[in-house]
Amino acid sequence: MDAPITVAVSTVIFALRPHPTTRRPALWIPLVRRIREPHRGRWALPGGPLAAEEGLAASAARNLRETTRLTPQYLEQLYAFGGPDRAPETAERIVSVVYWAMVRPEEADAGAAGVNVQWFVADELPELAFDHSLIVEYALWRLRNKVEYSRIAAAFLGETFTLAELRRVHEAVLQRTLDPANFRRQMEASGRLVATDAFRTGGRHRPARLYRHDRSIHLADNGPLTGQ
Amino acid sequence: MDAPITVAVSTVIFALRPHPTTRRPALWIPLVRRIREPHRGRWALPGGPLAAEEGLAASAARNLRETTRLTPQYLEQLYAFGGPDRAPETAERIVSVVYWAMVRPEEADAGAAGVNVQWFVADELPELAFDHSLIVEYALWRLRNKVEYSRIAAAFLGETFTLAELRRVHEAVLQRTLDPANFRRQMEASGRLVATDAFRTGGRHRPARLYRHDRSIHLADNGPLTGQ
DNA sequence: AAAATAGTGTCTGTGAGACAATATCAG
């Protein structure tokens, strides 16, 4: 007579787009409006049940693709949530394995995706369904930590970028301004950047050198896990 | 016709005991011998299916108690493993939420626990069942990282301890010797230690001051997760 | 006194951060 336990996979998806009022780059998250009870009408993380023959990360990538039509540049497991009291309104017992992902701005602008999907500024979310507010908060915490010691910010940018562009990603994630001179030195000292001989011209100022990331270095260190 | 997916919880349990040859403190892990196929006879992490009304962490604590008769000083979720190819020998699909835990040496010596349970030096394990070798490797990596920036080492010690005792914990975890003078300064500067006015006497040397940890500071920073 | 560990002092190198100065583009 075991109550059935369902495994679901949800994903916190981050993209960088201009903030609606300040126009400065900010973190955005797509959410899905619930069309059924419980929490009908509330916004929730995209997700769904784990398919029988599907890996956890594959399931996250699939539901990301289905809700946003995007392919993640980076995808990492966040946490498994499984308390028996997560959805007190229902008899169902759901264990959610939550991933977080990063997509590129061009992609994020393109497919606005289906109805019932809407992008929100990550720091100005409404109250979400279930424990999803807590989950997003945790994902933000992880992202803000990881941007400081990995080259994960690259997942928000294209193949090449200027140091100013990379700095603005860091500033958006960390929500504070960074000294251009010191930022440059840190990035150069990290050994993760490769200078190209191309420049970004067009601004009313000195052109900026374009860099790319060293592809031989992983976006982030997951320890002995090579990509579950 | 969904193939049923079972949720299991396993735990990597660490304790500090003298290494059998060097007698220096080393990390030990209790393993359970499998009595059924697949992998019969091999050693595996303690664990079992998630009970219907049980939280994930509660399940980990319970199976830890059942296999070792111990209560963890620290318990944290490690990762959820759920690839469809984890146990190719069976038709079953199991998603394992793995925790890691730390127990105190006195406790670890006491209840040697049931038959089919045996303690191993963490760095000298045999080939384990399923993907458990990878899991232990990852848990070791997390422990070694976390000991450097949290007061997690306290979980291996009693209420009060000398700086030498704390240093030997760090040395055992990190597998290298640490300068006593610099270690002292780092610990004092961390603000996590509180000096008591008691001393540990008995050695053929100057008595060492006993410290305790500041209980207002969490053992480790799990971000916005307060103790899932 | 000798042995052993507790605890202090000091020096050096590295890196983060503040901030000044110079370079080079568009208009």
Added chain:
DNA sequence: CTGATATTGTCTCACAGACACTATTTT
């Protein structure tokens, strides 16, 4: 030339690590 941002230079401070030195106990 002016305005703007790129890029370089310099200074200071904090901290990790190496290592010499002093303190206090047991035998």
